[in-house]
Amino acid sequence: MAQPLIRLKDVTKTYTRGGETLTVLNRLALDMEEGGYFALMGPSGSGKTTLLNLIGGLDRADHGLVAVAGEDLTVLEGAALSAWRARTVGFVFQGFNLIPVLTALENVELPLKLTGLSGKARREHALHALELVGLSDRAKHRPGQLSGGQEQRVAIARAVVSDPKLILADEPTGDLDRASAEQVLTLLDKLNTQMKKTILMVTHDPHAAQHARTIVHLDKGQLGRIEHNQPAAARA
Amino acid sequence: MPPIVLLWRNLWRRPLRSILTVMSLAVAVFLICGLRSIITTIRAAADNCDPRRLAVMSASGLFVELPLHYQARIDKVPGVEITTKFQWFGGYYRSQKNFFAQFAIDPETMFAMYPECKVEPDAIQRMATDRTACIIGSSLAREFGWKVGDTIPLVGALHPHPEDKAWEFKVAGLYHSDRPNFDNRTLFFRWDYFEETLKQGGVPPAVGVYSIRVAPGADVAQVIADVEDVFKDSEQRIDCTTEAEFQRQFQSMFGNMPLFLTWIGAGVLIAILVASVNTMLMAMREQTPDIGILKALGFTDGSMFVLFLLQSTFLALLGGGLGVFGALATAPFISAGLEMFAPGYAVQPGTVVLGAVVALAIGPIAGILPAMRARSLTCIAAFRGE
Ligand SMILES: Nc1ncnc2c1ncn2[C@@H]1O[C@H](COP(=O)(O)OP(=O)(O)OP(=O)(O)O)[C@@H](O)[C@H]1O
Numbered sequence A: 001m002a003q004p005l006i007r008l009k010d011v012t013k014t015y016t017r018g019g020e021t022l023t024v025l026n027r028l029a030l031d032m033e034e035g036g037y038f039a040l041m042g043p044s045g046s047g048k049t050t051l052l053n054l055i056g057g058l059d060r061a062d063h064g065l066v067a068v069a070g071e072d073l074t075v076l077e078g079a080a081l082s083a084w085r086a087r088t089v090g091f092v093f094q095g096f097n098l099i100p101v102l103t104a105l106e107n108v109e110l111p112l113k114l115t116g117l118s119g120k121a122r123r124e125h126a127l128h129a130l131e132l133v134g135l136s137d138r139a140k141h142r143p144g145q146l147s148g149g150q151e152q153r154v155a156i157a158r159a160v161v162s163d164p165k166l167i168l169a170d171e172p173t174g175d176l177d178r179a180s181a182e183q184v185l186t187l188l189d190k191l192n193t194q195m196k197k198t199i200l201m202v203t204h205d206p207h208a209a210q211h212a213r214t215i216v217h218l219d220k221g222q223l224g225r226i227e228h229n230q231p232a233a234a235r236a
Numbered sequence B: 001m002p003p004i005v006l007l008w009r010n011l012w013r014r015p016l017r018s019i020l021t022v023m024s025l026a027v028a029v030f031l032i033c034g035l036r037s038i039i040t041t042i043r044a045a046a047d048n049c050d051p052r053r054l055a056v057m058s059a060s061g062l063f064v065e066l067p068l069h070y071q072a073r074i075d076k077v078p079g080v081e082i083t084t085k086f087q088w089f090g091g092y093y094r095s096q097k098n099f100f101a102q103f104a105i106d107p108e109t110m111f112a113m114y115p116e117c118k119v120e121p122d123a124i125q126r127m128a129t130d131r132t133a134c135i136i137g138s139s140l141a142r143e144f145g146w147k148v149g150d151t152i153p154l155v156g157a158l159h160p161h162p163e164d165k166a167w168e169f170k171v172a173g174l175y176h177s178d179r180p181n182f183d184n185r186t187l188f189f190r191w192d193y194f195e196e197t198l199k200q201g202g203v204p205p206a207v208g209v210y211s212i213r214v215a216p217g218a219d220v221a222q223v224i225a226d227v228e229d230v231f232k233d234s235e236q237r238i239d240c241t242t243e244a245e246f247q248r249q250f251q252s253m254f255g256n257m258p259l260f261l262t263w264i265g266a267g268v269l270i271a272i273l274v275a276s277v278n279t280m281l282m283a284m285r286e287q288t289p290d291i292g293i294l295k296a297l298g299f300t301d302g303s304m305f306v307l308f309l310l311q312s313t314f315l316a317l318l319g320g321g322l323g324v325f326g327a328l329a330t331a332p333f334i335s336a337g338l339e340m341f342a343p344g345y346a347v348q349p350g351t352v353v354l355g356a357v358v359a360l361a362i363g364p365i366a367g368i369l370p371a372m373r374a375r376s377l378t379c380i381a382a383f384r385g386e
């Protein structure tokens, strides 16, 4: 088997708050292969977001190895880390996704501003990504004028617009109703199967987790069960 | 580089706040420009004086009168080319509120000595033939709607008319000065009319200030010393100074105006700076989630620093630009309003530069704190709302 896209070894993360040390991740080890679709489940406070942030280079482990797409994130920092993120990862968060003063199109265009693309090419790419999520008719809308589900789809368009290998999604359906959630999940399936993106999705929802091919359980900072799953998309 | 589109869009995130901020910056820069213009105008009044003109007043102060016979003695001092005299009339037109200066003068020597006070030849002619004639400044004429031929009744508050009525002065013409040392809001009338009328009531006339022009080639300092020397043992000692010095002393009767105005300007600057820092911090707090998003997308810490510095600079330039523009646009009106206090009010190029520098500097200074916070903020902290 090829080198895994994500390699975690002995990863420890603690937070100190008011003199107390809280071990959020405790000597965690896990490999995730490229092209996979992973769901990360676990009770609230079990460290799911923390783990996702470490993998996305938004936070730093105290200890251990976090290697993603061939880079050791424990040594990368500053502008080099920013550039790595821009190149490698697309994020979809639960809340805080879009910049409220920018239109959907402008939000999707943002990551491309970090590339050498011309303004025209950026617009075309962004429009294409909006088309992919079925929202090209909402290009000029501000986030405030979109539904929650539409906002998440715009966020997905933005996550893929610069063609990163890895999509990290933290409870992308957490705030959505059933139908909107289903649309978002279908999109993620599409990114995985058609565009070959590796997806790591944190979710509380067992139904959402069924879309992934690997379900990783996290409990009190340690790895629990790992389920292999025949996802709905593949069954269909 | 941060996404530039955000500069403009964030400005409209809270339109009212942005407008108020821009307005307060505009008012502050306007005030700073206006205050400096008053200072430069006051200074120009002294700087524009003819260095060969001297003023002679009582050593006891400007409000102490000098005897009439001093003129002949001054005339005899070597190096004195012409002398002329002024007496403050201190009257008012209809109401005390209509304040403007009136002086009794000798037209011939006065006009000879003050070429910046431009009078039509006809007016000089009329002034010579009519004892009650006066000439009035162009601003004064405009203010009260006076024309040549009008009669202006003035109540002689300081010098009551012997018949217990208003003095009457007939407008022989207007004068206009384009120099800041000579205002356009004064009424000058004939000394002989003044003197004879007072004598009817048995009051001897006296002189407020003598003006001297030093002959070309004569040493000004020497003439000053000589004039003072003539009166050193007289019943009334005198102070002889250059006209510029006289202007400065006159201005300092209101206290050290330029210093006072400078302090007000500095106060305005500090107030607007503090208010701007607060506004920028508020804006930064509001945009905290955006900072998290942008950093997650790969925008660098440095570019976030630049974004907030630019936002603040943009706002300040907008406000400051408006303020400088306002100062220039209102200059003619302010000039009219300040005619008596600071004649020739104008916004100097140096003041425009000062306004521009303030506008340019406030932004980065007010933005540096939020910019530094935006730079050091981590995505995690931004999303957790810290
Ligand atoms: N910056 C921080 N400072 C202090 N404690 C933190 C910080 N971030 C997370 N924690 C703590 O670490 C633990 C794990 O947090 P994390 O957000 O990873 O949990 P989670 O599994 O994503 O939970 P949820 O399902 O509620 O989102 C929690 O107890 C949380 O309070």
Ligand SMILES: [Mg+2]
Residues within 6 Å of the ligand: A048, A049, A050, A170
């Ligand atoms: Mg979480």
